[in-house]
Amino acid sequence: MSTLAGSLAAGAVFGVALAAPPGPMNAVIAEESVTRGWSSGVRAGLGAMSADALFFVLASLGLVAFVERFPTLRAVMVGVGGLLMLYFAYGAARETSSTFREAADPDTDSAGFTKAFLLALTNPYQILFWLTIGVGLLKSGTVDVLSHTPYLGSSLANLVVVETGSPALIVGFFGGIALWALGFPATLVAAEKRVESFAPVVAGVSAVVLGGFGVVFLWDAMQTLVLA
Numbered sequence: 001m002s003t004l005a006g007s008l009a010a011g012a013v014f015g016v017a018l019a020a021p022p023g024p025m026n027a028v029i030a031e032e033s034v035t036r037g038w039s040s041g042v043r044a045g046l047g048a049m050s051a052d053a054l055f056f057v058l059a060s061l062g063l064v065a066f067v068e069r070f071p072t073l074r075a076v077m078v079g080v081g082g083l084l085m086l087y088f089a090y091g092a093a094r095e096t097s098s099t100f101r102e103a104a105d106p107d108t109d110s111a112g113f114t115k116a117f118l119l120a121l122t123n124p125y126q127i128l129f130w131l132t133i134g135v136g137l138l139k140s141g142t143v144d145v146l147s148h149t150p151y152l153g154s155s156l157a158n159l160v161v162v163e164t165g166s167p168a169l170i171v172g173f174f175g176g177i178a179l180w181a182l183g184f185p186a187t188l189v190a191a192e193k194r195v196e197s198f199a200p201v202v203a204g205v206s207a208v209v210l211g212g213f214g215v216v217f218l219w220d221a222m223q224t225l226v227l228a
Contacts, residue, residue, distance in 0.1 A: 015176020045181025
């Protein structure tokens with residue numbers, strides 16, 4: 001898969017595979033989609049992708065590794081992320097009685113972008129990705145694309161191996177994330193229109209996911225500070 005088309009396709013598969021699994025980013029996208037509509041869900045997805053784009057630039061400049069050299073700084077970032085997740089979990093829990101048609105508000109339509117962007121910037125998993133795999137995408141070599149899929153990586157190893165260091169791979173990677181940012185909210189909104197009780201359920205699940213990750217992040221931050 002060394003051709004231009006192959007690299008683009010592999011990058012897109014990689015982007016979707018990393019963006020699709022459940023986690024705090026998708027919890028924010030889901031909540032925004034069912035409570036405020038498709039455009040808000042897309043904005044949340046683009047917020048997370050913008051953070052990845054920023055990490056990509058920092059990784060290419062060698063600055064992402066700076067965070068790992070200072071455990072206390074990393075712990076503070078993770079702790080802030082944990083607090084933000086708990087705050088957003090509270091907001092999601094309050095919206096369990098709303099549908100997106102009731103909650104839509106033009107004045108807060110961009111809130112999802114900010115929420116996802118801030119959470120992504122303090123997400124240790126995204127920082128770790130760009131410190132390791134993400135940096136590798138910029139260098140000549142190979143990457144086993146699907147082996148890095150969260151939860152399923154070991155069972156998908158060696159299915160798609162692609163050459164790294166290609167601009168087409170990076171373009172395809174962000175194209176895959178953008179595809180997920182557009183398609184995931186559309187699917188949720190379509191389901192909400194068919195099932196009136198869908199929005200409260202999604203908002204409730206989002207609150208649980210964000211709250212759970214918030215607790216995990218705070219615990220991780222406290223452990224790092226104690227050992228620092």
